[in-house]
Amino acid sequence: SGQCPVCNHQLEDSDLTEEEYNNLRERIIRDVIHGTDTFRKTSPQEFEAFQTFVENRLPFDIVIDGLNVSHIKPRKMQCENLFDAVNCLAKENARLLVLGRKHMLINSSNWKRGIMKEMQNKADFFFAENISEDDAFLLYATLRSGKHCKFVTRDFLRDHKACLADSLTRHLFRKWQRGHQISKKMFLSVFIQQPAFCYDCVVQTTGDTWHIPYKDTFEEKYSYRVPRKWLCIQQK
Numbered sequence: 283s284g285q286c287p288v289c290n291h292q293l294e295d296s297d298l299t300e301e302e303y304n305n306l307r308e309r310i311i312r313d314v315i316h317g318t319d320t321f322r323k324t325s326p327q328e329f330e331a332f333q334t335f336v337e338n339r340l341p342f343d344i345v346i347d348g349l350n351v352s353h354i355k356p357r358k359m360q361c362e363n364l365f366d367a368v369n370c371l372a373k374e375n376a377r378l379l380v381l382g383r384k385h386m387l388i389n390s391s392n393w394k395r396g397i398m399k400e401m402q403n404k405a406d407f408f409f410a411e412n413i414s415e416d417d418a419f420l421l422y423a424t425l426r427s428g429k430h431c432k433f434v435t436r437d438f439l440r441d442h443k444a445c446l447a448d449s450l451t452r453h454l455f456r457k458w459q460r461g462h463q464i465s466k467k468m469f470l471s472v473f474i475q476q477p478a479f480c481y482d483c484v485v486q487t488t489g490d491t492w493h494i495p496y497k498d499t500f501e502e503k504y505s506y507r508v509p510r511k512w513l514c515i516q517q518k
Contacts, residue, residue, distance in 0.1 A: 286493060288514040293493060294486055297429065298458055306454045307425045314445045315418045323415035332419055335408050336379075341427040342406070343376035344464070347420055347435035349383055352392075354436075360392040361401075367434065368401050378405035379423055381416045417442060424462065434464045490517040 284293045298306065351367045352360035364380070371378055380401070387409060389395045401407070410416055417437060424433045439459065446452045486493045492515040 286512065286514050289491055289516060291488060291491060291493070291514075295461075297461060298454060300429075302454055303429050303458070306451065306458060309446060309451050310421055310425060310442070310455070313447065314442045315422050317445050323413075324410065324418065328411060328414060329418070332408055332410070333422070336423050336426055339379070339406055341377070342379040342423060342431055343427070344371050344378050345420055345423045345427070345431065345433045346371070346378060346380045346405070347416060347433070347437065348380040348386070348407075349416070350435045350437060359394065359397075361386070361394050361397045365397050365401055368405050371434070372404045380405045380407045381419050381423075382407050382409045383412050383414070383416075384409045385412050432462045432464050436465065491515065 284295065285291070286293065346364075346367060348364055352364045354363045354367075368378060368380065386393045386398060387395075408419070410419065417435075417439065420433055420435060421439075421442065424431045443452050443455050446455055485495070492513075494513040494515065496511055496513055498511070
């Protein structure tokens with residue numbers, strides 16, 4: 283809920299203001315998506331086709347990096363991993379967009395035509411060329427869908443933060459990422475969804491009270507991997 287059970291203070295939420303969101307969206311589309319290196323990873327024709335595809339189907343509730351999610355559990359077929367994710371996220375009648383690659387349409391040991399067809403009844407799919415990088419597609423579709431839209435990938439998106447010229451925009455990107463990126467973890471062979479937070483997981487203070495997010499175990503920190511525990515410190 284975002285409310286501290288110790289002091290009852292409400293934590294600051296992770297939502298950007300309308301102005302912040304619009305500024306971030308414009309900067310990402312200009313500097314990251316239409317930046318200098320985008321078309322080294324995809325052709326202008328392909329990205330234009332994707333933009334038309336998205337604009338004709340907006341808005342989406344969740345955008346899924348299909349290839350990334352398909353590798354979550356190495357011992358399962360890739361299409362089964364993706365099928366589990368789509369099934370899990372489609373339960374709330376969410377409008378899903380899955381970003382895939384064209385090789386997924388070819389019947390193979392990892393990609394079964396029947397499973398793919400069943401998934402396409404539950405979500406919109408866009409299949410990019412096999413050599414294309416899909417981060418720009420992911421960011422574009424999510425940001426064009428509006429503030430409510432979440433995205434699913436295990437990628438850290440660090441290269442894209444680096445493309446943003448000023449520290450304020452990078453800060454807004456990290457805050458937006460913390461509030462909108464859904465991570466996936468496999469535990470005891472069960473597909474577990476870790477939802478994005480509705481409050482911002484950074485150190486917060488109200489003058490005489492501090493709320494500090496922390497983890498029990500040390501691990502390399504990425505901007506979307508946020509702690510799930512909080513320390514409440516009050517000045518006497």
